Amino acid sequence: MYKIFSWLLIAIFPVALFAQHPLHQEKSYAIYGPSSWADSLIQTMTVDEKIGQLFMVAAYSNKDQKHTEEILSLIRDYHLGGLCMFQGTPAEHVRLVNLFQDSSKVPLLISMDAEWGPAMRLDSVMSWPRQMMLGAIENDSLIYDMGRAVAKQLKRLGVTVNLAPVVDINNNPLNPVIHTRSFGEDMVEVAEKGLAYTRGMQDEQLLAVAKHFPGHGDTQTDSHYDLPLIPFTKKRLDSLELYPFRRLIRKGVGGVMAAHLSVPSLDSTVNVPSSLSPAIIDYLLQVQMNFRGLIFSDALNMKGVAKYFGPGEAALKALMAGNDIILYPEDVPTAAGKIKQALADSIITESVIDFHVAKILKAKNWLGLDTFSKVETEGLLEELNAPAFINLKQQIVEAAITLVRNDSDFVPQRKLLHQRIAVVSMGAEQGNSFQEMISRYAPVSLFSIKATAKKAAYDELLGSLQEFDRVIVGLHNVSRYNVRTFGITTDAINFVHALNQRQNMLLVDFGTPYSLSRFREVHNLMLAYEDDSLIESVAAQMIFGGLPVKGRLPVRIDTTFALHSGIQQSEVLRLAYTLPEGAGIASSKLKGIDSIAQYAIKEGATPGCQILVAKSGKVIYHKSFGYHTYENEFPVKNTDIYDLASITKVAATTLAIMNLHEIRALRPADQLEKFLPDLRGNPKGNLTIKEILTHQAGLEAWIPFYKYTLTAGGICDSNYCYEPNDFTLQVARNLYIYRDYGAKMWEQIYNSPLGSRGDYVYSDIGFFFMKRIVDSLTGSSFRGYLEDNFYERLGMGQTGFNPSVWYPMERIVPTENDNYFRKELIHGFVHDPAAAMLGGVAGHAGLFSNANDLAILMQMLLNKGTYGGEQFFEPNTIELYTRKQYKNNRKGLGFDKPEMDHRKTGPTSSLASPGNFGHTGFTGTSMWADPENDMIYIFLSNRVYPTAANRKLISMNIRTEIEKVIYQSFLDQNKAGSN
Numbered sequence: 015m016y017k018i019f020s021w022l023l024i025a026i027f028p029v030a031l032f033a034q035h036p037l038h039q040e041k042s043y044a045i046y047g048p049s050s051w052a053d054s055l056i057q058t059m060t061v062d063e064k065i066g067q068l069f070m071v072a073a074y075s076n077k078d079q080k081h082t083e084e085i086l087s088l089i090r091d092y093h094l095g096g097l098c099m100f101q102g103t104p105a106e107h108v109r110l111v112n113l114f115q116d117s118s119k120v121p122l123l124i125s126m127d128a129e130w131g132p133a134m135r136l137d138s139v140m141s142w143p144r145q146m147m148l149g150a151i152e153n154d155s156l157i158y159d160m161g162r163a164v165a166k167q168l169k170r171l172g173v174t175v176n177l178a179p180v181v182d183i184n185n186n187p188l189n190p191v192i193h194t195r196s197f198g199e200d201m202v203e204v205a206e207k208g209l210a211y212t213r214g215m216q217d218e219q220l221l222a223v224a225k226h227f228p229g230h231g232d233t234q235t236d237s238h239y240d241l242p243l244i245p246f247t248k249k250r251l252d253s254l255e256l257y258p259f260r261r262l263i264r265k266g267v268g269g270v271m272a273a274h275l276s277v278p279s280l281d282s283t284v285n286v287p288s289s290l291s292p293a294i295i296d297y298l299l300q301v302q303m304n305f306r307g308l309i310f311s312d313a314l315n316m317k318g319v320a321k322y323f324g325p326g327e328a329a330l331k332a333l334m335a336g337n338d339i340i341l342y343p344e345d346v347p348t349a350a351g352k353i354k355q356a357l358a359d360s361i362i363t364e365s366v367i368d369f370h371v372a373k374i375l376k377a378k379n380w381l382g383l384d385t386f387s388k389v390e391t392e393g394l395l396e397e398l399n400a401p402a403f404i405n406l407k408q409q410i411v412e413a414a415i416t417l418v419r420n421d422s423d424f425v426p427q428r429k430l431l432h433q434r435i436a437v438v439s440m441g442a443e444q445g446n447s448f449q450e451m452i453s454r455y456a457p458v459s460l461f462s463i464k465a466t467a468k469k470a471a472y473d474e475l476l477g478s479l480q481e482f483d484r485v486i487v488g489l490h491n492v493s494r495y496n497v498r499t500f501g502i503t504t505d506a507i508n509f510v511h512a513l514n515q516r517q518n519m520l521l522v523d524f525g526t527p528y529s530l531s532r533f534r535e536v537h538n539l540m541l542a543y544e545d546d547s548l549i550e551s552v553a554a555q556m557i558f559g560g561l562p563v564k565g566r567l568p569v570r571i572d573t574t575f576a577l578h579s580g581i582q583q584s585e586v587l588r589l590a591y592t593l594p595e596g597a598g599i600a601s602s603k604l605k606g607i608d609s610i611a612q613y614a615i616k617e618g619a620t621p622g623c624q625i626l627v628a629k630s631g632k633v634i635y636h637k638s639f640g641y642h643t644y645e646n647e648f649p650v651k652n653t654d655i656y657d658l659a660s661i662t663k664v665a666a667t668t669l670a671i672m673n674l675h676e677i678r679a680l681r682p683a684d685q686l687e688k689f690l691p692d693l694r695g696n697p698k699g700n701l702t703i704k705e706i707l708t709h710q711a712g713l714e715a716w717i718p719f720y721k722y723t724l725t726a727g728g729i730c731d732s733n734y735c736y737e738p739n740d741f742t743l744q745v746a747r748n749l750y751i752y753r754d755y756g757a758k759m760w761e762q763i764y765n766s767p768l769g770s771r772g773d774y775v776y777s778d779i780g781f782f783f784m785k786r787i788v789d790s791l792t793g794s795s796f797r798g799y800l801e802d803n804f805y806e807r808l809g810m811g812q813t814g815f816n817p818s819v820w821y822p823m824e825r826i827v828p829t830e831n832d833n834y835f836r837k838e839l840i841h842g843f844v845h846d847p848a849a850a851m852l853g854g855v856a857g858h859a860g861l862f863s864n865a866n867d868l869a870i871l872m873q874m875l876l877n878k879g880t881y882g883g884e885q886f887f888e889p890n891t892i893e894l895y896t897r898k899q900y901k902n903n904r905k906g907l908g909f910d911k912p913e914m915d916h917r918k919t920g921p922t923s924s925l926a927s928p929g930n931f932g933h934t935g936f937t938g939t940s941m942w943a944d945p946e947n948d949m950i951y952i953f954l955s956n957r958v959y960p961t962a963a964n965r966k967l968i969s970m971n972i973r974t975e976i977e978k979v980i981y982q983s984f985l986d987q988n989k990a991g992s993n
Contacts, residue, residue: 036217037158043216043266045380046306052375055120056368063120064364064371065353066093068333068340070125070310075102075110075136082110089118092346095374096123096175096339104136104171104394111172112388121383123339123374125175125223129195131164132171132398139167139398143410145180145207146527147543149198149568150414150580154210160410161214161222163403168220170397172389174381175221177271177310181208181258182231184569187496187528191236192226194494194526194543198568199231200577205258212267221377223310224262226273227299228280228288229255237274237318241287248279260303268377269308270299272337274318285322289332296336308377313342320344326352334362338370401602404548405595411552414543416565417581418530421537424484424520426559426587428883430456431807436482438475440506441465442490447547448522451554452486453653454866455588457811465491465501472509485519486557490545492525500529507532522553527569534574541567551591558809559587559882587883588809589873590632594983597629603983604635610976615640619966620938620955622650622827626865627980628950631877633869642827643959655812655862656827656954657845659935660778662861665813665871666800667781668908670788671703672891673803679791682707682894682907689787697768698783705771706780707907708899712769713777719759720835720847723751728834743853746836746843747818751851759851774903778848778858785857797855808870808881813863816854818842826862829937831960845937845958859936865952872932872943872950896931906931923974925981936962940973947984951977 056064071094073085088094097114099107115122128134133141142164148157168176183204184196197207212222226237228244228251235242244251259270272295274287280298281291288294289311299305311332314320319328329340329349334356343349356362378384417425427435435458437449444462452458459482463475479485487510493501510533513519520538523529524545533539540563542553555561566580594601607625614620622640626633638650658665674680680689680703687699698713705711723733733755735742742750763782769775785796792799797815805813817826818841828841835847844850846859854860870881875896879887895907904911904920909931913920921934922942932942938957943950953976957967967973 035155035158037155037210037213041213041217041266043268043380045221045266045268046373046376049376049379051379051384052372055375056371059120059371061354061357061364061367062350063093064367065350067095067120067371067374068338068353068367069094069329069343069346069349070096070098070123070339070341071346072100072342073097073110073114074100075107082113085114086117088346089114089122092350093119094122094346095120096125098125098127098177098341099173100127100135102136104132104138104398105391107136107171108389108391108394115172115386116388120375121378121386123175123378123381123383124173125177126168126171126173127177128164128168128173129178129180132167132173136171138395140404140407141546142407143414143544143549144194145197146184146194146568147414148207148211148410149196149203150416150543150565151207151410152564152566153413154206156406156410156413157207157210158214159406161211162218163214163406165215165218165220167398167403169218170389170394173220174378174383175223175269176215177223177225178215179208179211179222179224180226181205181224181262182226182229183255183258184231185254186232186234187569188234189231190234190495191238192230196231198577199570200568201254201257203568205261208258209262209265212262212265216266216268219381221268221308221381223269223271223308224259224267225271225310226275226312227259227270228273228275228277228294229259230273230275231255233275237287237312237316239317241274241276241285241318241321244275244277246279251277251279256303263303263305263307267307269310270305271310271312271341272299272335274312274316287318287322289319289337290323290328290335292335294335300336308338308373309336310339311337311341314340315342315344325349329353330356333370338373401593401595401600405593408548408552408592408596411549412561412564414565415549415553415556415563416541416567417539417556417563417583418541418567418575418579419537419539420581422518424518424538425540425557425563426583426585426883427456427484427557428559428587429807430809430882431802433484434482435459435484435486436461436479438463438479438485438487440487440489441492441501442488442545446488446490446550448488448490448550448554451551451591452557453811454591455554455558455560456809465506466503467505469505469508472505476509476512479513479517483518485513485517487513487519487521488550488553489521489523489525489529492523492529492545494526496528500525500532502529502532511535520557522557524549524553527567527571530571530575541565555590559585560590562586585883586631588881589628589870591636592632592634594629594634597632597634599629599634599983599987603986604979606979607635607976608637608639610972610979611637611639614967614970614972617966617970618644618964619970619972620957621959623938623953623955624650624652624654624656624865625954625976626869626950626952628869628873629984630948631873633866636865642956648824650827651825652866653812653864654825654827655817655821655864656939656956657829657935657937658861658863658939658954659846659859659937661868661933661935661939661941662859663781663857664908664910664933665863665868665941666796666861667784667788667857668707668895669804670792670796670799671707671784671908672887672895674788674791676888676891680787686783686787689790690783693764696764698764701771701780703784703787704899704907706777706783708774708903708905709776709780710772710774710900710903711777711780712771712773713775713779714766714769715775716778717762717766717848719762719851722762723755723851724835730835743851744816744843745850746832746838746840748838749836753853756852759848774905781857783857788857796857804871804886807884807886808874810863810867810870813861813867815860815862816843817862821862827956828959829956830958830962865954868941868952869950872941872952875931876943876945876948876950896929898928909933921974923977923981925978925985934973938967942977947981949980949984951980
């Protein structure tokens with residue numbers, strides 16, 4: 015006869031806590047406390063209905079109508095107590111949950127085996143890291159937060175029970191079934207992390223189920239296929255495997271799942287799995303360990319049970335052992351019949367059934383199923399993939415990735431000047447998220463090779479990599495199974511070791527920690543645990559110092575890599591990339607940017623644009639809209655480059671002037687004639703650098719140089735030719751000017767009239783002088799000086815002059831369809847006619863770049879002159895050049911400033927702070943940095959296509975309206991923080 019012990023009384027479990035985070039606050043879960051709903055309901059139930067409550071069967075949302083009808087029949091005819099939902103789509107899952115709940119007299123427990131969230135079973139849902147990756151995290155509060163997030167996702171799907179966490183201690187590297195599903199091999203860490211996950215779920219009123227009792231970690235057999243042997247002594251089990259379960263039970267876990275294991279030290283009965291053992295379930299778990307919650311058998315269709323017991327027999331034995339929920343009985347009618355016959359034969363009593371059913375109903379009451387309402391489908395995918403969830407995942411990944419070895423200080427990357435870097439993806443296509451993110455930090459060459467490639471292919475790749483100074487190898491699609499050598503071939507391993515011996519190389523392993531055993535001798539080794547786009551992105555950011563490295567190994571790797579080892583780095587050197595939530599701003603607050611950009615394109619203000627926002631050193635918004643032209647042939651990508659027009663004045667010329675200032679080669683008060691002797695005797699020789707940089711030197715706004723080279727019929731005169739030679743500079747794709755014409759341009763500048771000094775007149779002409787000063791003082795080319803001192807050192811690989819010779823034409827956005835000078839579409843050549851006549855390199859225009867590169871430059875300035883571990887400027891220099899210089903002139907030295915007199919139209923939003931500095935460009939570009947809000951805003955467009963006469967971008971205030979949305983998001987954040 016099945017014995018009922020005195021411990022049948024329900025207990026309420028206290029949850030210890032301390033400090034402020036919910037994980038450390040006192041909490042009790044009254045899951046099985048008094049319930050009038052459960053008490054009254056059980057009084058009305060028949061024996062058949064009670065027996066039905068014990069069964070939980072598998073239901074799939076990707077199967078046909080026949081399967082659905084079978085489930086409905088079981089609900090109707092056998093009064094099922096619950097379902098465990100499996101593969102399918104979120105929408106179909108919700109439809110079926112609603113259908114099944116509506117068809118059940120008593121609300122169903124809806125469970126899911128969702129150890130790493132609903133994505134474990136459903137498509138179109140973000141995936142959370144597996145538990146072994148969580149085991150690398152030191153901050154368990156993140157795991158608690160993940161538990162809450164997973165619970166919110168599951169409840170949104172109508173799920174009330176998660177068959178998680180796994181609290182098995184994976185101390186056997188050859189374990190074929192637990193492996194990365196475990197938090198690791200440290201029993202205390204497994205317990206605390208399992209508790210954090212449990213607390214997170216149950217604080218959201220979703221039942222957590224700890225598994226696989228009494229411990230499935232130290233075995234080489236998969237219970238799906240056979241009955242694993244756990245040969246250890248009771249003392250060993252009590253001190254190790256049972257520790258996490260004991261800890262979670264004391265802290266109120268709502269459920270425990272019993273594993274199919276042979277544990278002779280606990281029950282020596284031959285071929286009786288632990289899940290069917292009264293000695294293990296009834297006595298050990300409930301009496302000795304004082305567990306009062308729901309006990310789930312593991313799936314009874316697994317071979318660890320089904321190999322030795324028939325369907326009905328296994329179900330009855332599971333019940334008699336003490337299980338409350340009989341999971342996946344192979345044959346519900348047979349199982350129900352067996353249990354009913356046992357009642358008739360007095361093998362068990364109805365009071366035993368009532369005891370189990372009462373617990374099940376009380377759990378349903380606690381879960382809110384007594385007032386169940388249908389699950390809504392509207393907005394389902396958006397809510398399951400909420401930005402807040404993705405941001406939390408990024409935080410978790412940031413805390414987990416582990417720098418295992420860093421012998422050559424490869425991480426983080428420093429000093430990029432003249433460094434040739436290659437990125438190799440083994441087992442992934444070229445252009446993956448890992449490579450794409452690395453490309454944001456530096457110009458790199460990309461390679462890829464199949465995981466199954468033969469030796470000849472690896473040898474060829476090895477030869478191609480000889481010319482590089484640094485090589486980053488990403489190891490992708492690593493198998494979790496040691497018996498399959500983790501899917502890493504001998505040729506692949508030999509390739510990595512050969513590269514390691516020859517070059518400065520980092521290996522990033524996107525796989526199980528145990529795969530590190532194949533790379534014991536690699537000098538620089540990072541473990542990323544899993545392989546998805548977000549993890550790849552975070553790993554890339556860590557390599558270049560965009561993010562700190564925090565993780566520690568959750569398992570030991572033979573004798574080479576110790577448990578809890580890992581090199582932690584806190585220094586942040588460069589920009590990071592995240593969602594707005596990463597800077598404390600809701601993504602929804604920035605949706606207005608999308609609307610304004612799309613409106614601008616729809617109204618013909620510009621064919622397309624790039625927009626970037628960075629906050630607190632993090633790029634939180636980076637999107638491209640529209641196409642290169644209105645012909646809609648090439649969609650704008652974040653890697654495309656634009657003609658920056660007058661942004662050149664600050665992103666090139668002013669930088670050079672600042673650098674010369676710092677080496678004391680010049681001062682703002684210096685006059686031009688000090689550096690340009692041919693100006694002596696010319697009124698312009700007395701002009702100061704400060705006057706020119708603030709546009710109050712009295713110089714003309716511009717000179718239409720090209721007009722002096724046109725015939726009466728508007729055709730280029732004899733100063734041009736249409737075939738290149740040694741005496742020409744390229745002006746456009748099919749037009750060349752004789753290089754000595756520049757002397758005539760300078761003559762026109764020298765002889766141009768000079769207006770009143772002290773009056774603000776925005777002028778290009780002054781920057782002709784500035785470039786000439788830079789050329790004179792440096793003795794090098796303007797372009798080379800900027801590349802060596804700034805662009806290459808900063809990693810600005812998509813920034814430069816004359817991009818048609820160094821960047822793919824399909825990635826360069828064209829500007830105007832010039833019908834007045836060059837008579838062709840300006841594509842890959844500078845739009846400004848004067849800069850074009852100087853060969854594309856000028857002080858006022860000519861620079862091309864993209865939003866990401868400009869953000870790097872502006873972040874360096876916001877960082878008071880440092881970036882990537884290098885010092886570019888002293889803080890005082892930046893403060894001088896970016897501050898307002900005169901009372902009646904908003905300009906800084908080179909940099910533009912907001913118009914604080916709101917009666918006047920300015921280049922920024924009225925919400926911009928006085929500390930803002932940046933510039934705009936004629937072609938439809940804009941870049942601004944705000945030290946007070948630690949913010950960067952970049953807007954790039956080609957509003958001049960097809961004609962510069964189109965001023966809609968300006969008249970519609972597109973750039974400033976977008977900036978207003980950004981500032982409003984900050985204001986909203988501050989308001990929310992103060993409430």
